[in-house]
Amino acid sequence: MQMEVFQGILIPFLGTTLGAACVLFMKNSLNPLLQRALTGFAAGVMVAASIWSLLIPAMEQAESMGKLSFLPAVVGFWLGILFLLLMDRAIPHLHMNSSKAEGPQSSLQRQALLVLAVTLHNLPEGMAVGVVYAGWLSGDVGITAMGALALSLGIAIQNFPEGAIISMPLRAEGVSKRKAFLYGTLSGAVEPIGAVLTMLAAGFLVPLLPYLLSFAAGAMIYVVVEELIPEMSAGKHSNVGTVLFAAGFTVMMALDVALG
Secondary structure: OHHHHHHHHHHHHHHHHHHHOHHHHOOOOOOHHHHHHHHHHHHHHHHHHHHHHHHHHHHHHOHHHHHHOOHHHHHHHHHHHHHHHHHHHHOOOOOOOHHHOOOOOOHHHHHHHHHHHHHHHHHHHHHHHHHHHHHHHHOOOOOOHHHHHHHHHHHHHHHHHHHHHHHHHHHHOOOOHHHHHHHHHHOOOHHHHHHHHHHHHHHHOHHHHHHHHHHHHHHHHHHHHHHHHHHHHOOOOHHHHHHHHHHHHHHHHHHHHHOO
């Protein structure tokens, strides 16, 4: 069981690392069509996971509250939304295609801000993984090992293009391949750290687990709506992202229900 948890919290970080490794083998940027497909699929997985792996277990955990069992889910969800909203206001908000943004900053400055933005946005995703595995280990929440693993895989798929979008533009600005790969990889290092810290906190705050689960759901939904949906819908053939979103949603839903 400990090995399953260890692997689960490292999978999202592996996704970022593999994406950053593109700089070692590719000369150009990640194919836009592939990027939209990966982003759409990951968005679908994360939305389904937010419902079946986070919000529903949060309400089941609060069943003792009767008709008010939805309350922890609502409160935690909005705390997650507001946390990400405040984070966006606290740091320069840059979407994944922001390397094309115009402004007084140099290209390298914009890339540095992008690394910071992606790194900070990875933190709640790591927290989501930590909360899900903490819920699974507690045994009192309707979370399965397969549901937790599917969430980790969905976040890893999303992290793959993020790693590439950090490392490859840095390389184009003259940064060495090794450093570009390192910066891309380090942007995902906060995820296993956030997962471990959240699991440790959840162990002491079991009564707050419904709030933590729904907080993670709110944070993930914010990332999906603010970052992933615009990315998967940008440019030509936006229907590819939509179809893959539906595929990711149904795959995650089926896994969580059938194997739960």
